[in-house]
Amino acid sequence: MDEAGSLGIPLEVALAVSSSEPEGQLSELRDWMAELRPAVCAWLVFPEHEPYTGGNPSEEIARLANRILKPNAPSIPLAVGTNTDFIFLKRxxxxxxxxxxxxxxLNPQVHAFDLQSMVETLEVQPVVIESARRMAQGRPVRVSPITFRPRFNPYATGPQAQSTPGELPPQVDVRQASLFGAGWTLGSLRAMVAGGSESVTYYETTGWLGVMESEKGSPLPHLFPSVAGSVFPLYHVLADYGEFAGGQACALSAASPLIFSALALKRGEHTRYILANHTAESLTIELETDGETLDVWSLDATNxxxxxRDPEGYRQKAGVPTRTQNGVALFHxxxxGLIRADHHPVRSTHFLLGFSRDAGVSS
Incomplete structure (x- = not known):
């Protein structure tokens, strides 16, 4: 709650409700919220235990939540669904x-764990959102949270196993702090826009499951190397998106979505493009635009x-002016790597044309 207050954002309150004492838990939450009076944007309620075979007590929990939580805050939406794999919602x-x-x-590592497989999950995310919307008969879809790995084992029949001392917990992925992780996050944001999600929550705030390292640093630096107090590259993707709060987002069509992702943001006359390379090779990407000059920032292994280490300094630097040629911008x-390109003003629609693996050669 303190973090939400510091960031100036409302809380999305999620409660895994025990089937043995649902009314007491929901009443305790209501009283706690009445005492502390934080800003809340949504209630998320689901059973603490969701049987794989289906038949969980979602209906009773939702009915109680309406009776207990809604009277004091009727305008706050109540979201019901699953806290684990999508298959549980369908059952x-x-x-x-x-x-x-x-x-x-959502998470990209239910069945496979390599980079290519993780990128392939990006095309599935809008389909999952649409499927959930159909199941809810058109109601808005709230995605919360998206993580790199499952947060727990929903198929376990007993207590969750503790992580072995000296090893990373199973929910931690070193790619959280990588450029690949930043590019995957952009691809996922694009998927959320394409799927029309109502809202989306990514990761935690600090630590090896967050967007920045804690002040103490990594508990296992030899397995999860990081710099104490620094941000992870995906921080900049979320910052690029967040700077356009209140604007519009457009999922740009990529010539090869498994190779790169692209997203356009617009607020007023200011347009921003964010692009990510999902591969270990250099790429040249073409963007059609009516602007003559774009200010471009890169984030890759060179910087x-x-x-x-200095996210504010990085973000305050001036972009590199880049002129278009016959209405087409080339990004290397x-x-x-990732690229942020800003144009002001803008007067028409923009879309991606293609890419090339050989820098300087467009297809």
Missing amino acids: TRLPLQWMDQVCIT AESGM LQPY
């Missing part, structure tokens, strides 16, 4: 009469460390 009938929205979670992305 239980949604209590449509008691819910305003449906909530789901990632400085951008992590380093392996797993």
Whole structure:
């Protein structure tokens, strides 16, 4: 709650409700919220235990949440769904009469763990959102959270196993702090826009599951190397997006979505393009635009460390003016690199044309 207050954003309150004492838990939450009075944007409620075979008590929990939480805050939407894999949502009938929205979670490592497989999941994310929307008969879809790995084992039949001392916990992925992780995050943001999600929550705030390292640094630096107090590269993707709060977002069509992702943001006359290379090779990407000049920032292996150690300094630097040729801008992305390109003003629609693996050669 303190972090939300510091960031100036409302809370998305998620409660995994015990089937043995649901009314007591929900009443305790109501009383706690009445005492502290934080700003809340949504309630998310789901059973503490979700059987894989379906038949969880979502309807009873949703009914109680409406009776207990709604009277004091009728304008705050109540989201009901799953706190684990999407298949769990499909195995239980949604209590449509008691819910305003449906909530789901996503992670790219349920079945495979290599980089290519993780990128391939980006094309599936809009499909999952649309499927959840259909199941909820058109109600908005809230995705919370998106993480790199499952947060727990939903198929376990007993207590969750503790991580072995000296090893990374199973929910931690070193790619959280990598350029690849930043590019994957951009691809996921694009997927959320394409799928029309109502809202999305990514990661945690600090630590090896967050967007920046803690002040103490990594507990296992030999396995999860990082710099205490620094940000991770994906911080800049979220910052690039957040600077256009209140604007519009457009999922740009990529010639090869498994190679790169691109997103356009617009607020007023200011347009921003964010592009990410998902591969270990350099790419040249073409963007059609009516602007004559774009201000361009790169984030790649040549400057990632400085951008992590001094994020404010990185973001305050002036972009490199880049002129278009016959209405087409060429962007050269380093392996797993990202580019932010700003144009002001803008007067028409923009879209991606193609890419080339050989820098300087367009297709």
